[in-house]
Amino acid sequence: MTEKFETALVHAGRAGTKSYGYVNPKLTRGSTVLYPDMATKLTLGKRYLEPVELYGICGTDTHFALEGAIAEIEGGSHCQVVGSGLAAITMPLLAYLSAGDHLLVPDSVYGPTRTFCGIVLRRFGIETSYYNPMLDEAGLAALIRDNTKVLFTESPGSHTFEVQDIPALARAAHASGVKVFMDNTWGIHHFQPFAHGVDVSIQALTKYVGGHSDIILGAVTVNSDSDWAWLRKGSLELGQYASPDDCWLALRGLRTLSVRLRAQEQAALSVANWFSQQSEVARVLHPALPSCPGHNFFKRDFTGACGLFGVVFQERFNAAAVVKMIDALKLFGIGASWGGYESLVLPTTGTISRSAGTGVFEGEIARFQIGLENTEDLIADLTHGLAALRAG
Numbered sequence: 177m178t179e180k181f182e183t184a185l186v187h188a189g190r191a192g193t194k195s196y197g198y199v200n201p202k203l204t205r206g207s208t209v210l211y212p213d214m215a216t217k218l219t220l221g222k223r224y225l226e227p228v229e230l231y232g233i234c235g236t237d238t239h240f241a242l243e244g245a246i247a248e249i250e251g252g253s254h255c256q257v258v259g260s261g262l263a264a265i266t267m268p269l270l271a272y273l274s275a276g277d278h279l280l281v282p283d284s285v286y287g288p289t290r291t292f293c294g295i296v297l298r299r300f301g302i303e304t305s306y307y308n309p310m311l312d313e314a315g316l317a318a319l320i321r322d323n324t325k326v327l328f329t330e331s332p333g334s335h336t337f338e339v340q341d342i343p344a345l346a347r348a349a350h351a352s353g354v355k356v357f358m359d360n361t362w363g364i365h366h367f368q369p370f371a372h373g374v375d376v377s378i379q380a381l382t383k384y385v386g387g388h389s390d391i392i393l394g395a396v397t398v399n400s401d402s403d404w405a406w407l408r409k410g411s412l413e414l415g416q417y418a419s420p421d422d423c424w425l426a427l428r429g430l431r432t433l434s435v436r437l438r439a440q441e442q443a444a445l446s447v448a449n450w451f452s453q454q455s456e457v458a459r460v461l462h463p464a465l466p467s468c469p470g471h472n473f474f475k476r477d478f479t480g481a482c483g484l485f486g487v488v489f490q491e492r493f494n495a496a497a498v499v500k501m502i503d504a505l506k507l508f509g510i511g512a513s514w515g516g517y518e519s520l521v522l523p524t525t526g527t528i529s530r531s532a533g534t535g536v537f538e539g540e541i542a543r544f545q546i547g548l549e550n551t552e553d554l555i556a557d558l559t560h561g562l563a564a565l566r567a568g
């Protein structure tokens with residue numbers, strides 16, 4: 177990306193699309209592409225690594241516009257969109273790994289990624305080991321086996337927000353020929369994956385890129401022709417597809433991403449700082465605050481934050497009291513996902529699953545997604561919530 181982020185978001189994916197003079201790329205739906213003759217069909221059929229409309233599953237102009245834009249903001253060379261953020265995790269793992277391979281996954285990983293490794297990959301003879309997300313280069317190197325093929329990373333981690341030392345982990349992985357995958361959904365453009373040693377970057381576009389809680393979509397981006405060849409081939413072999421309507425909405429979301437992200441980052445920092453001054457709170461798990469594991473790596477490697485963070489309550493408040501607090505909130509929806517324009521909250525302690533014994537915190541944890549509401553209104557609502565917590 178040579179232009180600054182805000183400028184790139186306005187222009188990305190628009191050049192050369194069939195917009196017929198309109199500002200926005202056209203929405204193209206389709207399965208069958210008709211070829212003028214057999215010679216054209218035979219020639220074009222070999223060009224599946226290029227953005228060429230061959231058949232619906234290979235993508236339409238709308239897909240290619242979004243894929244070009246995401247590759248640009250991730251700093252990669254090629255992108256493949258798929259039907260969900262979770263598919264953006266499972267598809268490259270299935271495309272890359274084979275029976276007998278070994279995979280390293282951080283203990284703080286998004287729950288459905290853990291489920292996929294434990295059920296699907298296991299069924300196909302691929303073994304997963306979980307590692308402490310705070311491991312350093314030597315610690316990770318010691319876990320690499322002869323059959324280790326992928327180091328999976330997610331930084332910060334789901335629910336507990338550990339920021340990983342990605343450059344050090346990538347060095348250890350690459351020294352043994354291991355590919356580095358990263359779920360970069362939280363970082364979006366604030367973390368440039370390929371500049372930090374990542375080979376395969378994953379985005380749940382469902383979150384901030386969509387931005388309006390109305391699409392489910394994922395993207396996988398790589399930065400070399402060789403990585404693109406196995407990724408694209410694997411995606412087609414697995415029959416992955418994303419709706420062009422959702423791609424079009426994601427392109428629309430992209431145009432306002434910089435202003436939404438900046439507003440939500442600032443509001444979330446205000447709310448996180450407010451939480452850190454409340455006596456009911458043991459610590460705030462926001463990567464920009466020193467109380468978050470890996471804060472130093474955040475300062476070194478990220479250019480900013482999004483609006484999602486966790487709060488650990490004092491040990492004296494049990495799960496039932498946290499539920500009372502959540503039920504007392506008027507402006508926070510109780511719901512999964514994040515990155516939309518509205519504030520959300522979820523109690524997370526019960527959903528955290530660990531295999532490597534990491535991430536033990538002082539008390540119950542709740543996850544907050546800060547939306548575009550007025551910050552003072554949100555803090556007033558949370559003040560009522562904390563009163564319910566104390567009464568609980």
Ligand SMILES: Cc1ncc(COP(=O)(O)O)c(C=O)c1O
Binds near residue numbers: 262286
């Ligand atoms: C870190 C992370 N990665 C991936 C996903 C999956 O995204 P989707 O809901 O689009 O499948 C989520 C969803 O919450 C997430 O939090």
